[in-house]
Amino acid sequence: MREVAIMGVGMTPFDKFTERSFKSLGAEASIAALRDAGLKPQNIQVAYVGNAVAGLLFGQSMILGQVILRELGIVGVPITNVENACGSGSSALREAWIAVGSGLYDVALALGVEKLHVGDLARTTAALSGATDMETEGGLGLTFPGHWALKAKVYMAKYGITAKQLALVSVKNHSHGLLNPYVQHQKSVTVEEVLSSRMIADPLTALMCCPISDGAAAAVVCSREYLRRFPVRPGKSPVWIAASSLTTGSYDDQRDISFNDLEELAGREAFQAAGVGPNELDFAEVHDCFAIAEFLRCESLGLFEPGSYGWAVEKGEAALGGRLPINPSGGLLAKGHPVGATGLAQVAEAVWQLRGEAGKSQIEGARIGLTHCSGGGIAGDTAVCSVFILKR
Amino acid sequence: MREVAIMGVGMTPFDKFTERSFKSLGAEASIAALRDAGLKPQNIQVAYVGNAVAGLLFGQSMILGQVILRELGIVGVPITNVENACGSGSSALREAWIAVGSGLYDVALALGVEKLHVGDLARTTAALSGATDMETEGGLGLTFPGHWALKAKVYMAKYGITAKQLALVSVKNHSHGLLNPYVQHQKSVTVEEVLSSRMIADPLTALMCCPISDGAAAAVVCSREYLRRFPVRPGKSPVWIAASSLTTGSYDDQRDISFNDLEELAGREAFQAAGVGPNELDFAEVHDCFAIAEFLRCESLGLFEPGSYGWAVEKGEAALGGRLPINPSGGLLAKGHPVGATGLAQVAEAVWQLRGEAGKSQIEGARIGLTHCSGGGIAGDTAVCSVFILKR
Numbered sequence: 168m169r170e171v172a173i174m175g176v177g178m179t180p181f182d183k184f185t186e187r188s189f190k191s192l193g194a195e196a197s198i199a200a201l202r203d204a205g206l207k208p209q210n211i212q213v214a215y216v217g218n219a220v221a222g223l224l225f226g227q228s229m230i231l232g233q234v235i236l237r238e239l240g241i242v243g244v245p246i247t248n249v250e251n252a253c254g255s256g257s258s259a260l261r262e263a264w265i266a267v268g269s270g271l272y273d274v275a276l277a278l279g280v281e282k283l284h285v286g287d288l289a290r291t292t293a294a295l296s297g298a299t300d301m302e303t304e305g306g307l308g309l310t311f312p313g314h315w316a317l318k319a320k321v322y323m324a325k326y327g328i329t330a331k332q333l334a335l336v337s338v339k340n341h342s343h344g345l346l347n348p349y350v351q352h353q354k355s356v357t358v359e360e361v362l363s364s365r366m367i368a369d370p371l372t373a374l375m376c377c378p379i380s381d382g383a384a385a386a387v388v389c390s391r392e393y394l395r396r397f398p399v400r401p402g403k404s405p406v407w408i409a410a411s412s413l414t415t416g417s418y419d420d421q422r423d424i425s426f427n428d429l430e431e432l433a434g435r436e437a438f439q440a441a442g443v444g445p446n447e448l449d450f451a452e453v454h455d456c457f458a459i460a461e462f463l464r465c466e467s468l469g470l471f472e473p474g475s476y477g478w479a480v481e482k483g484e485a486a487l488g489g490r491l492p493i494n495p496s497g498g499l500l501a502k503g504h505p506v507g508a509t510g511l512a513q514v515a516e517a518v519w520q521l522r523g524e525a526g527k528s529q530i531e532g533a534r535i536g537l538t539h540c541s542g543g544g545i546a547g548d549t550a551v552c553s554v555f556i557l558k559r
Numbered sequence: 560m561r562e563v564a565i566m567g568v569g570m571t572p573f574d575k576f577t578e579r580s581f582k583s584l585g586a587e588a589s590i591a592a593l594r595d596a597g598l599k600p601q602n603i604q605v606a607y608v609g610n611a612v613a614g615l616l617f618g619q620s621m622i623l624g625q626v627i628l629r630e631l632g633i634v635g636v637p638i639t640n641v642e643n644a645c646g647s648g649s650s651a652l653r654e655a656w657i658a659v660g661s662g663l664y665d666v667a668l669a670l671g672v673e674k675l676h677v678g679d680l681a682r683t684t685a686a687l688s689g690a691t692d693m694e695t696e697g698g699l700g701l702t703f704p705g706h707w708a709l710k711a712k713v714y715m716a717k718y719g720i721t722a723k724q725l726a727l728v729s730v731k732n733h734s735h736g737l738l739n740p741y742v743q744h745q746k747s748v749t750v751e752e753v754l755s756s757r758m759i760a761d762p763l764t765a766l767m768c769c770p771i772s773d774g775a776a777a778a779v780v781c782s783r784e785y786l787r788r789f790p791v792r793p794g795k796s797p798v799w800i801a802a803s804s805l806t807t808g809s810y811d812d813q814r815d816i817s818f819n820d821l822e823e824l825a826g827r828e829a830f831q832a833a834g835v836g837p838n839e840l841d842f843a844e845v846h847d848c849f850a851i852a853e854f855l856r857c858e859s860l861g862l863f864e865p866g867s868y869g870w871a872v873e874k875g876e877a878a879l880g881g882r883l884p885i886n887p888s889g890g891l892l893a894k895g896h897p898v899g900a901t902g903l904a905q906v907a908e909a910v911w912q913l914r915g916e917a918g919k920s921q922i923e924g925a926r927i928g929l930t931h932c933s934g935g936g937i938a939g940d941t942a943v944c945s946v947f948i949l950k951r
Contacts, residue, residue, distance in 0.1 A: 230690055301618050
């Protein structure tokens with residue numbers, strides 16, 4: 168497969184937008200990514216659009232991407248809608264990567280978009296709960312906070328970590344988020360505030376759960392051949408997709424629920440394809456939908472030893488300035504989680520880091536970053552896990 | 560891009576299934592395609608699953624493919640759900656083609672599945688009506704039968720064709736469908752019966768509209784390199800994907816509503832990529848969701864001259880045994896239209912023709928076939944148009 172570079176990225180702020188449509192959010196992120204790449208809508212040869220619940224919340228499924236991109240004049244070219252729960256945006260980028268890597272196209276747009284605020288959080292929660300096997304588990308009533316609370320209980324019992332250590336992940340990510348203008352919860356929080364916030368599913372308090380968000384993020388990718396003919400805008404280095412892996416869930420893959428075998432597999436495949444190891448990473452954006460998720464995922468991906476993450480966070484190893492900053496953008500806990508947009512937002516943040524454009528959260532000399540996005544649940548394991556390794 | 564062959568195809572009968580789930584239908588088609596290829600679920604390296612309205616009808620969106628394929632033991636590998644209205648199944652195959660063509664994978668599964676009978680046809684119709692821009696046109700109440708009735712009126716006025724000529728398309732496709740065991744409406748109909756069946760949207764009667772159907776279809780594709788190492792089962796020749804094109808809709812693409820510019824573009828791109836012309840086709844499966852659609856589409860694709868199709872059908876040119884058989888399988892009008900499955904069912908039928916396995920509807924010596932699938936509507940034009948050219 169040919170080498171593929173990310174030429175441009177863009178995103179909307181993540182927030183509760185009470186007057187904006189998914190169409191307006193999707194258009195804003197797409198235009199930002201095109202401008203960042205110095206390209207026009209007419210340059211796009213193929214597009215992939217990721218979304219999770221616009222069908223359930225707005226009755227707009229099937230041709231969502233066509234509806235959004237037509238407003239930008241992106242017509243005639245192939246547009247394909249992809250749905251992989253919280254990995255929908257990642258999957259859009261992955262398909263764009265494959266389409267350009269195949270040699271069929273030179274320039275592709277990947278867009279992830281989600282509008283979750285519909286004036287009724289119960290309806291939103293019900294829609295999000297659909298990221299499971301509805302015919303079997305869907306009827307059991309295990310929501311995602313409940314699912315992750317069970318994992319937290321098992322993990323805490325196994326490794327003897329404390330609620331304070333759980334809370335510290337949220338404190339860290341909020342402290343990172345303070346430096347990022349796109350973040351929904353842009354405020355500093357203390358361990359005490361995290362622990363005393365409303366209990367959602369014991370031991371997870373409100374500040375250990377990512378907020379419900381609206382937003383969109385996009386990326387423009389192109390082939391090395393195209394870059395030779397049409398250099399990106401001066402001052403913007405390409406960021407290379409060194410690897411993309413995607414794994415999917417099953418009954419039989421699990422050792423115990425304090426570890427995610429499928430995420431381990433996705434990490435291993437990505438590191439192998441990129442020819443780098445976890446020690447070579449300068450940072451990682453990891454899917455911290457709940458504070459406990461950052462523990463399991465960092466360990467399953469091989470970034471930290473199983474059971475060690477609580478102490479690593481206590482020592483500041485996972486903070487900006489530490490050995491391996493995790494979620495320098497603020498992560499889902501601070502930034503918010505517009506489901507279908509999240510995977511591409513992680514990539515946008517990573518590209519800014521690798522181009523030295525991350526502003527106050529810039530990691531000096533960052534050369535290699537990992538983004539990890541997971542979604543859905545089947546039989547207690549992740550249904551979809553996507554990993555990208557990006558290099559400048 | 561590498562050459563990609565279809566090694567196996569399979570489908571369920573298309574019918575009204577009052578006791579079967581989309582999971583059961585999807586599994587049956589996948590197993591049939593795997594058996595046809597002589598492969599096992601463990602051989603599948605990547606999968607794409609197309610569906611249009613399971614989210615709206617069953618609340619099962621986001622991870623539909625993972626849910627179905629897990630039951631077959633297809634786990635760990637990348638599975639991506641694609642949604643492109645009636646082109647969902649085609650788009651699944653297209654992504655499988657690109658993934659194998661890119662060199663990333665050697666064996667891919669594409670599945671299209673749809674369950675439309677939910678005990679309430681109004682709810683099904685409402686869901687299907689969502690294949691438009693819901694924010695603007697969705698509120699206008701123009702259903703698909705209404706949309707095609709308007710096109711029929713314009714076309715009939717422009718070219719002077721009669722209701723009898725419209726009916727003859729349905730008579731032809733039902734006569735083809737009589738030869739095909741997978742067909743939902745397996746009965747012979749006369750011009751009189753078509754014209755006197757219930758009026759749905761003037762001039763389209765019930766027998767000029769495809770039935771509401773449940774079903775699934777699947778294909779297994781592989782690289783030429785894989786075929787060299789692991790030949791397909793003796794007696795099963797590979798069928799090559801000579802071209803796949805996909806175009807998407809817009810306001811500005813239309814000359815008038817009796818012609819589909821985007822479908823013309825999809826046809827032109829496919830013929831160019833395959834290096835063949837319309838005259839070299841031995842047959843075509845064309846998206847005849849309504850009798851009038853077969854006129855517009857055959858003409859837009861360049862298979863017949865604009866305005867000529869009614870007379871071509873009268874002369875038998877588009878029937879089995881004629882100059883260019885259109886919908887030898889019975890088409891959507893006889894076979895039924897489980898939306899997300901249709902594009903892959905067309906491909907399954909085409910593969911059987913090209914392998915000489917089409918039974919009573921076999922076209923002697925068929926070497927090149929075209930399949931065409933279109934879906935959704937934006938501003939009076941098709942939202943998605945997919946064309947494959949297949950060669951033995």
